Amino acid sequence: MSRCVPLSLADEFVARHTCGPLIWCVVFLLRGRPPGAEELRRRVAARWAHLPRMRWVLMPSPGAPAAGRRRWTERSAFVAEHHVLRDPTGRTLEAWASGALTHPLPPDRPLWQLRLMPCPTEGGYGLLLRMHHALADGQSAITLMRLLLDGPGDARPAPARRPERSDPRRVAESYLRAGLAVPLPPGRGVEPALAWSPVDADMFRAARRALPDGTATTTETLMAAAAGALRGCFGDPAGWPGRGRVFTWVPVSLRTAENADELGNMASALRLPLPVDGDTPVARLSACRGLVDAFGRRALDLPWRLARLVRLMGPRAMDAVLARAMRPSHAAVSCTSLPWGRTPWALDGDPVARVVASSVVPPVGCCHFVLSNYADTPVVAVTTHRLPGDARRLAAAFAREVARLAECGAA
Numbered sequence: 001m002s003r004c005v006p007l008s009l010a011d012e013f014v015a016r017h018t019c020g021p022l023i024w025c026v027v028f029l030l031r032g033r034p035p036g037a038e039e040l041r042r043r044v045a046a047r048w049a050h051l052p053r054m055r056w057v058l059m060p061s062p063g064a065p066a067a068g069r070r071r072w073t074e075r076s077a078f079v080a081e082h083h084v085l086r087d088p089t090g091r092t093l094e095a096w097a098s099g100a101l102t103h104p105l106p107p108d109r110p111l112w113q114l115r116l117m118p119c120p121t122e123g124g125y126g127l128l129l130r131m132h133h134a135l136a137d138g139q140s141a142i143t144l145m146r147l148l149l150d151g152p153g154d155a156r157p158a159p160a161r162r163p164e165r166s167d168p169r170r171v172a173e174s175y176l177r178a179g180l181a182v183p184l185p186p187g188r189g190v191e192p193a194l195a196w197s198p199v200d201a202d203m204f205r206a207a208r209r210a211l212p213d214g215t216a217t218t219t220e221t222l223m224a225a226a227a228g229a230l231r232g233c234f235g236d237p238a239g240w241p242g243r244g245r246v247f248t249w250v251p252v253s254l255r256t257a258e259n260a261d262e263l264g265n266m267a268s269a270l271r272l273p274l275p276v277d278g279d280t281p282v283a284r285l286s287a288c289r290g291l292v293d294a295f296g297r298r299a300l301d302l303p304w305r306l307a308r309l310v311r312l313m314g315p316r317a318m319d320a321v322l323a324r325a326m327r328p329s330h331a332a333v334s335c336t337s338l339p340w341g342r343t344p345w346a347l348d349g350d351p352v353a354r355v356v357a358s359s360v361v362p363p364v365g366c367c368h369f370v371l372s373n374y375a376d377t378p379v380v381a382v383t384t385h386r387l388p389g390d391a392r393r394l395a396a397a398f399a400r401e402v403a404r405l406a407e408c409g410a411a
Contacts, residue, residue, distance in 0.1 A: 005056065005072035007134070009307055010265035015058060015070050015134040016318055019326050020192065020361035020385070021104050022062065025097045025130045026141045026372075027358075028149075032350030034118045034125035041080035044114060047147045053135060053263045054078055054110055061107030062132060068315060078110050087117040093126050093356075098194040100130050101361055101383065111135045114148075124353070133265070133360050138338050138370075139253050140263040141357065149345040149352065167294035171302075174271045174295075178244035181328035182234055184365045188387055192361040195391040196381040197399045198354075199371070200406075204378055207405035210282055211289070218371070219292055219337050221405070223248060224285035225380075226335050226369045227276045228401035229394050237276045242329065248274040249334040250292060252300060268300040271331055281404045328365035340374035359383045367394060 007015060014022065048054050056072040087096070096117055105111045111132035118125045129141060136144075184190070207225070208216045216224070230246070231237075237246060251267045259266070275287035310317050324330060338357050345352040355374035358381040362368050367384040380398045384391040 002076070003074050005052075005074050007070055007072060008264065009304060009311060010267075011072075011134050012069060012311065013307060013318065013322065014265055015062070016315070016322055017133075017326070018322075019363040021102060022133045022360045023101055023103075023105060023130050024133055024138060024141075024360050025100050025128055025358050026138075026145070027093050027097045027356045028127040028129075028145070028345075028352050029093060029119070029122060029124060029354040029356075030127065030347055030350045030352050031124040034116055035348065037084065037086040037116065040114070040116055041084040043148065044084050045080045048144065049077065051144075051263060053140075054112065056110055056135065057108065058111060058132070058134060062111070062134070063104070063107070075110070082106070082109055083112060084114050085116070087115050089118040089120065091117070091119075093117075093119055093122060094194065094196060096126065097128060097356070097358060098192075100128055101194055101358060102192050105130070105132055124350070127347070136263050137251070137265045137267055138336060138357060138359075139255065139267070142338065142340060143261045143263060145345070149347055151343060151346055162300065163293055163296045166296040166299035167290075170291065170294035171299050173273065174247075177247075177273070179247045179327075179329045179331060180237060180240060180242050180244040181365055182230060182246070182332045182367065182386075183240045184328075184386060190364055190386055191388060192383070192385050193388065193391040194358050194381065194383050195395040196356050196358070196379050197395040199378040199380055199399055199402055201373075201376045201378055203402050203406035204373075207285075207402045207408075210285055210405045210408040216285055216289060217292070218339075218373070219250060219335065220288040221285065221402075222337050222369065222371045222380075223250070223272070223274060223288045223291070223335050224281065225398050225401040225405065226333060227274045227278065227284045227288075228281055228404070229369075229397035230274070230276050230333070230367075231278075232397040232401065233390070233393050244329065246274045246276045246333065247271050247331045249331045251334075251336050252292065252295070254300065268295075268303055270295055270300075274333055274335075281401060282408050285405060326363040328363060332366055334359060334362070334366075334368045336368070336370045338370065338372050340372055342375055344375050353377070354379060356381050361385055367391070369394075369398065 278284035359368035382395040
């Protein structure tokens with residue numbers, strides 16, 4: 001038996017995106033000998049079978065035209081053999097994840113996979129969770145892997161406290177100010193790409209202390225380092241074509257203590273100015289201070305209040321809003337921070353050495369930064385849809401920018 005489930009407002013907007021496969025990935029590097037595929041399938045079936053979302057199929061399928069609204073069809077069970085797969089060795093984890101971002105998921109099944117790959121050259125094996133964004137967000141990945149793996153006691157999402165009031169000036173700037181695209185030379189071929197770079201944990205802590213008036217948040221430091229990476233790779237935006245400021249999307253979870261473990265898309269996306277025009281690392285970090293906190297609870301809900309009105313106007317209105325949101329001049333960047341907890345995770349005694357989360361492939365000309373901090377081993381992953389090599393350059397520049405901020409914090 002199967003039943004139809006209407007898409008939530010957030011799921012519906014995500015499902016209508018047309019900028020690519022809309023698949024995000026999380027890679028886990030574990031030390032030890034890889035388990036057998038059947039052993040892993042049994043564990044997945046035992047720990048995820050009770051989750052309704054893991055049995056949902058999107059109708060019509062992703063990429064298919066949909067003049068009307070889509071729907072979920074809930075199946076009685078998922079077939080573990082279809083979703084838990086073993087890949088041959090031979091590629092690096094980074095190349096493996098990069099290919100997974102652009103390869104569509106089978107449309108007639110629930111839109112997720114857990115893939116296993118031996119990687120002896122990197123000291124163990126990899127687990128790669130990939131899901132269509134319409135099915136779940138990055139915070140859902142933390143919940144899923146906490147259920148699957150052993151020992152992540154502190155990885156349960158902790159809802160952040162939000163201020164009651166908002167800064168009207170900054171909220172208005174977020175929605176009304178003109179944006180600037182990161183320059184892209186004409187006539188050059190573009191391609192989706194993923195690259196990541198480890199970030200020294202001590203340096204990142206020092207970077208957060210670079211300002212004399214207190215410690216910056218992780219997201220503020222992420223934004224400042226991303227701004228410095230863009231400036232280091234593409235120069236002062238005063239010389240870029242066009243007018244306006246560079247803006248970034250910053251997802252903020254709307255989960256509360258009552259639904260902290262709920263799967264799905266439960267976030268608001270803030271459009272914030274990224275201080276690429278700042279001359280120094282400290283100036284860029286100072287410009288990021290308080291940007292997220294300027295959005296109180298009501299302001300965080302404002303995008304979804306507007307989205308409800310747009311949905312009432314019909315699919316064409318939804319598509320028009322999405323087309324505007326995907327313009328590289330509207331928001332050229334996104335910056336996401338995922339807290340994976342301080343407690344080491346394991347799979348049947350094999351410790352997880354590193355976690356790397358990557359975003360979906362962005363619209364042409366854009367780039368996404370995702371910072372994962374698992375057990376004090378932060379890694380930044382950069383996903384681009386730009387010139388070959390841009391993702392690698394930005395990931396390396398991000399790490400250098402953290403080091404520059406750390407020098408200021410240690411001074």
